[in-house]
Amino acid sequence: MTPTEYRWLLPSAMAGAELPGDRARSRRTVRDWAVDIAAFLCAAFAGMLTVAAIDADPTTPDAVVFVDSVAGAAACCALWLRRRWPVGLAAALTAVCVVEPVAAGALMVALFSLAVHRPFKPVAIVGAAALIVTPLQPSLRPDPGTSLMASTVIGLLLVLLALSWGMAVRSRRQLVVSLRERARRAEAEAELRAEGAQRLAREAIAREMHDVLAHRLTLLSVHAGALEFRPDAPAAEVARAAGVIRDSAHEALQDLREIIGVLRGPGDSGEGERPQPTLATLGDLIAESRLAGMRVVVDNRVAAPGDAPAATGRTVYRIAQEGLTNARKHAPGAEVTVLVTGGPGRGLGIEVRNPAPTEPFERVPGSGQGLIGLTERATLAGGELDHGPTDGGGFALRARLPWPPA
Structure with a gap:
């Protein structure tokens, strides 16, 4: 009905x-x-x-x-x-x-x-x-x-x-x-509303878990694969890779605890909660990716990242995170370019671009749900997102989000 x-x-x-x-x-x-x-x-x-x-x-x-x-x-x-x-x-x-x-x-x-x-x-x-x-x-x-x-x-x-x-x-x-x-x-209508609300909550949590954990888990996969195929690597490299794996696993657990905290009741403890990522913390994400061995070129043209709206900045952070994750999975070793532009009244734009992979690699399976979730996230934020292959065989991810005048 x-x-x-x-x-x-x-x-x-x-x-x-x-x-x-x-x-x-x-x-x-x-x-x-x-x-x-x-x-x-x-x-x-x-x-x-x-x-x-x-x-x-x-x-x-x-x-x-x-x-x-x-x-x-x-x-x-x-x-x-x-x-x-x-x-x-x-x-x-x-x-x-x-x-x-x-x-x-x-x-x-x-x-x-x-x-x-x-x-x-x-x-x-x-x-x-x-x-x-x-x-x-x-x-x-x-x-x-x-x-x-x-x-x-x-x-x-x-x-x-x-x-x-x-x-x-x-x-x-x-x-x-x-x-x-x-x-x-x-x-019956109340039951339908409750079921709809539960479904939306599950979908939101699933998207958030994908956005957050996919980035961490791909780091684990890359470094674990390096240790598997190079058992004779120097002890310093093995120790560094193990440290990255340990840190990524710890961060993944922290992010998972933060997402599961959404399911807690009003009276539950909020221990373990961390601040949500914003545009100002985008540099930490880039540094983490570089530490994992990625080549990332950043062109951040936003004068005051800390002044960006929290929801808009968080959406930009998640888009960059998903773009880096996809580049690490589908074009390992390629140089990734992250361009952030905009300001108050002009909107906020982000582009993550990578060329075609230059060396053979073992493909990491993906479901494509991350890009679907990003599109929904950008639409809910009042913006738009598009993605697709480039002329040289690479891939580009672009988004434009609103930033109200100051």
């Missing part, structure tokens, strides 16, 4: 929708039995009052009283079908009540049940029919103690009361279902 389609379910949208209790269940619950028995007893009580009033009239034949009693009992018993066929039952009782006032109580229960379990259209049709035929019953069988107008008005009010009460109950059920659906969707 797309975010555009992910809308709240409003009660008005559910006006014609089927509610959980609209379909008759194969097995009644305890609540269903209690409601059905109460409805039956109410209809039976109203029917008995009507039979008593008819029997009290001395002009009414005993046969009519008997037929009315049987019809009223049948109407009350038919209420057990109101969950399965509410429309048909209400329509049938509407027709019966034209000649049988004893079934009026059962009709009220049937109309109430119809309004609760069915949408507006069938309720309106059956309800209109009940309102139309309401004046017919007192006309065919008038009550000696009540006028035709009073009987008609009372009948119309009872029909409207049953229908409106049932529709109010249905509206409340729609509201409850809507609120439950909203809560369910809100929980």
Whole structure:
């Protein structure tokens, strides 16, 4: 489901929708039995009052009283079908009540049940029919103690009361279902947001780990390879290479500890944290690469590197770090040129360029994720980054980042 389609379910949208209790269940619950028995007893009580009033009239034949009693009992018993066929039952009782006032109580229960379990259209049709035929019953069988107008008005009010009460109950059920659906969707949306945030955090940590550790680990690989292929090297060179390996491993562990520290809770200790690299510390990165045996030419034309924004300087540092790492992996022995230009209001540019390798070498495997991460990092910083091979078979990495005016 797309975010555009992910809308709240409003009660008005559910006006014609089927509610959980609209379909008759194969097995009644305890609540269903209690409601059905109460409805039956109410209809039976109203029917008995009507039979008593008819029997009290001395002009009414005993046969009519008997037929009315049987019809009223049948109407009350038919209420057990109101969950399965509410429309048909209400329509049938509407027709019966034209000649049988004893079934009026059962009709009220049937109309109430119809309004609760069915949408507006069938309720309106059956309800209109009940309102139309309401004046017919007192006309065919008038009550000696009540006028035709009073009987008609009372009948119309009872029909409207049953229908409106049932529709109010249905509206409340729609509201409850809507609120439950909203809560369910809100929980689902919260889970999606949490998963998205976790995914973004994992991606950010993965990019940071690649940017930081790839540089250190390639140093380890280069010097370990030199020791492997030159076992007869002078002791001084072996000691120097071992020292670089030791220092690179130590720095890698420090960087890893710094990145993992992002995952710590607010109350965790911050021991081992180090300042983030900036443009001012770019020289340390170059010196470290030269110590590892790389030939690096630096042209830093930024007058005050320390004044560069921290986030922009850190991005430039990571781009230079990735460029040196790639040059060390894919063009060992080649001279690498690092050019940094810009200033406040003019933006900050960096270019890392290396020619084609001049001697055979063992390729270090790479996934290409570093350049993808750098592109995303530069885009998030408001700049742009491009990379690709040069005419002579080398490789160039260029980036342009914003530097607001002072």
